[in-house]
Amino acid sequence: MQMGSETYHHLKGRLLLLRNMVHMGAMLVKMVALLQTFPGKFFLHIDISLFCVHLVILVLCICSFREGLDLVKEAISRTGYNEKIKIGIDVSATDFCIGTKYDLDYKSPNKSGQNFKSGEDMIELYKELCTVVDYPVVYIEDPFDKEDWEHVKYFSGLGICQVVGGDLLMSNPKRIEKAIQESACNALLLKVNQIGTVTEAIEVVKLAKDVHWGVVISHRCGETEDSFIADLSVGLSTGQIKAGAPCRGERLAKYNQLLRIEEELGDQAVYAGDDWRMS
Missing domain, CATH: 3.20.20.120 (Enolase-like C-terminal domain)
Structure with missing residues (x-):
């Protein structure tokens, strides 16, 4: 019971983190559009856009059942219950x-x-x-x-x-x-x-x-x-x-x-x- 509960809560936390990062990425995309109207926008645009790209890549990584299983396997490993x-x-x-x-x-x-x-x-x-x-x-x-x-x-x-x-x-x-x-x-x-x-x-x-x-x-x-x-x-x-x-x-x-x-x-x-x- 303890093993299942700990693994579940670790997986839940990981998925919530990914969801929050998706929301943050969407907000930053909007910020990029707004920053285009200000001086010095070029450097800010580059930094924030790169961050958004990493977020998009992270989200796109969860697009198949194998990658879903990878998250489960990671949760099992991090809680120390591999065997x-x-x-x-x-x-x-x-x-x-x-x-x-x-x-x-x-x-x-x-x-x-x-x-x-x-x-x-x-x-x-x-x-x-x-x-x-x-x-x-x-x-x-x-x-x-x-x-x-x-x-x-x-x-x-x-x-x-x-x-x-x-x-x-x-x-x-x-x-x-x-x-x-x-x-x-x-x-x-x-x-x-x-x-x-x-x-x-x-x-x-x-x-x-x-x-x-x-x-x-x-x-x-x-x-x-x-x-x-x-x-x-x-x-x-x-x-x-x-x-x-x-x-x-x-x-x-x-x-x-x-x-x-x-x-x-x-x-x-x-x-x-x-x-x-x-x-």
């Missing part, structure tokens, strides 16, 4: 799948239409992220469209990371059974409100664990401060919980409950450690 923290990515590829292609620029207002990737291209991209030393990526959620069974099956078969089915499985027993038959992933993302009842949630967790899948208990967007999923995660020994960044009441409620559970269990509390996938 203790691994990276997980919720791709949600269904959101940017168009036909059989994946539009990596789907959120860009000025997209060129040139950054469409095939399923095979996405596999190569994920392989790079999971196998190069630079990024300790061990968890990828929904790497392909929820109906792209072919590519998720092939990627899972590589065995290079935990491939988690969220949109793919929708906590639905029938889709989970199909994924098991197809060997389409190796972990279940469980959202209790998708399946409907706690009894059914327990049943699908048993289904997943019977085939040695990992299980991740997940919160939902628009959560309340109810902390039940923390108890559920411990009770089902999932070893993994997805409850958001350590900020805001609805998220901290889950983490605080985990701390209370640990305190209550005392010496009986067991940390999964390296066995977090199969606790």
Whole structure:
């Protein structure tokens, strides 16, 4: 908990610094325009413009997912947890799948239409992220469209990371059974409100664990401060919980409950450690 919190706050501070520098750069650009009306403007213009150029370059450096991962990696390094923290990515590829292609620029207002990737291209991209030393990526959620069974099956078969089915499985027993038959992933993302009842949630967790899948208990967007999923995660020994960044009441409620559970269990509390996938 401490490692995650410290890393998050370092990353947050870094991003806020970058944002403030962007605002400062915009103000200085306006100053340059004003200074053009005064004597001696040439020297001031050169100095301030160079500063603005550096700011623009800095901002332009954060323009791809790799550079975003670099910021995360930097935060991990600066907090001293290089060997203790691994990276997980919720791709949600269904959101940017168009036909059989994946539009990596789907959120860009000025997209060129040139950054469409095939399923095979996405596999190569994920392989790079999971196998190069630079990024300790061990968890990828929904790497392909929820109906792209072919590519998720092939990627899972590589065995290079935990491939988690969220949109793919929708906590639905029938889709989970199909994924098991197809060997389409190796972990279940469980959202209790998708399946409907706690009894059914327990049943699908048993289904997943019977085939040695990992299980991740997940919160939902628009959560309340109810902390039940923390108890559920411990009770089902999932070893993994997805409850958001350590900020805001609805998220901290889950983490605080985990701390209370640990305190209550005392010496009986067991940390999964390296066995977090199969606790």
